[in-house]
Amino acid sequence: MLRKLTQLRDYLPVDLHSFIDILESVNEVYTISLETVVNKDHKKITQKFEKLWKVAMEKHGITMPLKVHIISHHLSDYFELTGTTLRKVSDQVVEAAHHKVKSFFESRPN
Helix, strand or coil: CHHHHHHHHHHCCHHHHHHHHHHHHHHHHHHHHCCCCCCCCHHHHHHHHHHHHHHHHHHHCCCCCHHHHHHHHHHHHHHHHHCCCCCCCCCHHHHHHHHHHHHHHHHCCC
16 A cells, blocks of 8 residues: 555545655655664654644644654654664564553453
8 A cells, every 4th residue: 555655645635645645654664664774864754754643633633642652752762772773673572561461450450
């Protein structure tokens, strides 16, 4: 789908083009996240993504999910602190932790 955004833009009304802009930006973020070395423009790319998301928030009343916040505010920090991209990183540890925390709270409703 990300390869056909130009065609999708042609079919959507102009007021929905902000979503195409976001998807194009997601593609950029995805690309820099999987490169072999950290892209020198990573901050600019994540800031652009956040700006486009905020435009959609204003225009369409959507919210900013946690994952969008993490991309906007913490992905560049990760690149700078580790000096690496997400190319060799797995999300299994994070997902296992989410499951454990969820189970903990479900078993202790207070």
